[in-house]
Amino acid sequence: MIRDNAVDFMDEQVDLAPASAEPWRVLVVDDEADVHEATQLALRDLVIEGRPLAFLHACSAHEAYEILARDHEVAVILLDVVMESEDAGLWLAKRIRDDLGQKAIRIILRTGQPGYAPEIDTIRAYDINDYKTKSELTRVRLFTSLTVAIRSYWQIRRLEMSRRGLDLIVAASTGLGKLRALQAFAEGVVTQLCVLLNIAPEGLICAFSCPRTDEAPRVIAAAGRYRALIHRPLHELPDAEARGALQRCLSRKQHAFARGACLYFDVNETSGIAAYVNLARELDPVDRDLIEVFCANMSVGFENVLLHDRLFDFAYHDQLLHLPNRNRFIQLIDEKRADPRMTLALVDLDDFAEMNTVLDHRFGDQVLHAVATRLAQSFGPPVILARVSGDIFGLLGPPDKINPRGIGQAFFDPFSVQGEAIRVSATSSLIRLNRDSPATGGELLKDASIALKQAKLLNRGRAEYFSADLSLTARERIHMLTNLRAAFSAERLFLAFQPQIELASGKVVGAEALLRWKTEDGQFVPPDRFIPLAEQSGLIVHIGEWVLRTACHRLKRLNRLGYADFRMAINISHVQFREPDFVALLGRVLSDCQIRAEQVELELTESVAMGHLDSVIAKLAEIRRMGVSIALDDFGTGYSSLSVLKQLDVDRLKIDRAFVREIGQSGDASGIATLVVALGRQLNLGTIAEGVETEEQRTCLQALGCREGQGYLFASPLPAAQLEAWLATH
Incomplete structure (x- = not known):
């Protein structure tokens, strides 16, 4: 090679640089050793943009290509044109862009023989960034060209880093957006932050603060040696610097950049999350800008996760007692239903609704808290405790x-509520899980509910195990209720009227309206099967209003036929009687039908006396003030005591057919009928016996002092048209 291919530097003054920061990597590609030496000597102490230079060397285009294929951090290439071939440098420039795809690297083409690569043609044809002849490159000019190239390289790299960072943020937002648990999302943020800042996942902590709950800030995610602190309070973090940075960040609600970066994620008005990153270097402006964008995106993600947590909490946890609710309990049953060692129980607090009404809901809530606490203490893990509905708890264990x-x-000792000892009884149902059963959690809970209803009817205050017979009975009841609703809608229910007779004279004094159901195939359904079902379902309220109106309309017709003193006895369910507007309904029906209230008698069972006696007494008095009379039906078979009977404002006692049937067969039954008649006489109440079927029964009842009776001895229950015909002959 000729000597003028070498670079001669004039002694011009430039700034020297002592910096020890990460250097700019400069690749010198030339086939003359003295060019390498001269270039490195001229630039060895220089600093550009605060960073020194580090030199790589290649003596051919192919050697340089191999270096660049391995090293992607080269900022500038000082490239000779003529080396192993006349266009070796141009070949390398094309390979760098096309094959290696390195668009950021700056290429300064240096040539000692411009004729081989004319400047204009070369700049136009190749993606190079500067073109210099070796003779014009003084030390300062080389420094100038190199500085311009490095600045250009760094601007491009920053754009690439920003684009890559934004891509990472978008990918992180998309990926993390699928996570719904706070810890999982926070761990994902920690991982993505490591990728974004190109640091190892070590010394990274994410803390959560929610002042609304008065809960101390806690660690929700961490990497490396801090993972053991997850779920622990932040004040237990042993690293004082990290702990202080996180506390300040959460308190001030802003980022803090010092030896480590503390990033704040503004979740909502009441919650905040901070992430501490232990950095070995100071963050440059690009990193900080990316972090701002990253935090803004992740803040939205955190807010969505917390919103999801809140919605999940509402959907699967009871807000009063902070226990799993029915939905969550079903899920937990599904998880355990194949385990034959598990038993499911429902525990229903007896008379809780009355307690809420008589006292107040706040007192009731405190009772629920006390019961939940007692159950949790009595059973504990592994038993699962849930609140299935208002006053029903679930147990699985x-x-x-x-x-x-x-x-x-668990219910033996009284509960302490507002400083008072309150006794609470409970009815419960139990069902043993079976791995061979295909039943789902919801179906098992339904079976337990069936057993609970049975226990409340037959074994109140105790427990009932579920059996297949109970399930069959429940299905039959559901089928019957469905048919009853259809029959009522299709007007297949009707009234039959059984005459009531004065025993001494045989005179007809009135009739009792009796509800009947005839199916489409002509079969009669016994009232004692469908009426209790209608009461339990609430359908009796609508059916009862129809019965009341229909019976009163029939009475109006009988009045027109000349039976002016005829009395119509109408059965009223205790469910219907307890309706708040029952008295008003009765008044409207009497007005609509234009009949005298004195002709109507309501038959009520003793069950109306159960519950709030004061309100029952007040309602009965209001009805009697209207002129309507009251008969206490099936007296002696219910729950009322003599003290209660004295308070009830009724006109007549009705002797149950069970006591009438045994007259002449059992002295005890006759004795009970005697007691009822005597009690009526003592309280100045009339008496009427039902189910009178023999002359002996009639004679005995009349002798006892019973004034009226009804039964097959006189007439069976008659459809409306037959009643009119019967009355015409009697």
Whole structure:
């Protein structure tokens, strides 16, 4: 090679640089060793943009290509044109752009023989960034060209880094957007932050603060040696610097950049999250800009996760007692339903609705809290405790714990509520899980509910195990209720009227309206089967209004036929009687039908006296003030005591057919009928016997002093048209 290919530098003054920061990597590609030496000597102490230079060397285009294929951090290439071939440098420039795809690297083409690569043609044809002849490159000019190239390279790299960072943020937002648990999302943020800042996942902590709950800030995610602190309070973090940075960040609600970066994620007005990153370097402006964008995106993600947590909490947890609710309990049953060692129980607090009404809901809430606390203490893990509905708790656990004895013991001692000892009884149902059963959690809970209803009817205050017979009975009841609704809508229910007779004279004094149901195939459904079902379902309220109106309209017709003193006895369900507007309804019906109130008698069972006696007494008095009379039906078979009877404002006692049937067969039954008649006489109440079927029964009742009776001895229940015909002959 000729000597003028070498670079001669004039002694011009430039700034020297002592910096020890990460250097700019400069690749010198030339086939003359003295060019390498001269270039490195001229630039060895220089600093550009605060960073020194580090030199790589290649003596051919192919050697340079291999270096660049391995090293992607080269900022500038000082490239000779003529080396192993006349266009070796141009070949390398094309390979760098096309094959290696390195668009950011700056290429300064240096040539000692411009004729081989004319400047204009070369700049136009190749993606190079500067073109210099070696003779014009003084030390300062080389420094100037290199500085311009490095600045250009760094601007391009910053754009690439920003684009890459934004891509990472978008990818992180998309990926993390699928996560719904706070810890999982926070761990994802920690991981993505490491990728974004190109640091190892070590010394990274994410803390959560929610002043609304008065809960101390806690660690929700961490990397490396801090992972053991997850779920722990922030004040237990041993690294004082990290702990202080996180506390300040959460308190001030802003980023803090010092030896480590503390990033703040503004979740909502009441919650904030901070992430601490232990950095070995100071963040440059690009990193900070990316972090701002990253935090803004992740803040929205955190807010969505917390919103999801809140919605999940509402959907699956009871807000009063902070227990799993019905939905969550079903999920937990599904998880355990194949385990034959588990028993499911429902525990229903007896008379809780009355307690809420008589006292107040706040007192009731405190009772629920006390019961929940007692159950949690009595059973504990692994038993699962849930609130299934208003006053019903669910238990799921091993049978040695979940059994009638264990549940009974939990309610043995009184509960302390507002400083008072309150006794609470409970009715419960139990069902043993079976791995061979295909039943789902919802179906098992339904079976337990069936057993609970049975227990409340027959075994109140105790426990009932579920059996297949109970399920069959429940299905039959549901089928019957469906048919009853259809029959009522299709007007297939009707009234039959059984005459009531004065025993002494045989005179007809009135009739009792009796509800009947005839199916489409002509079969009669016994009232004692469908009426209790209508009462339990609430359908009796609508059916009862129809019965009241229909019976009063029939009475109006009988009045027109000349039976002016005829009395119509109408059965009123205790469910219907307890309706708030029952008295008003009765008044409207009497007005609409234009009949005298004195002709109407309401038959009520003793069950109306159960519950709030004061309100029952007031309602009965209001009805009697209207002129309507009251008969107490099936007297002696219910729950009322003599003291209660004295308070009830009624006109007549009705002797149950069970006591009438045994007259002449059992002295006890006759004795009970005697007592009822005597009691009526003592309280100045009339008496009427039902189910009178023999002359002997009639004679005995009349002798006892019973004034009226009804039964097959006189007439069976008659459809309306037949009643009119019967009355015409009697």
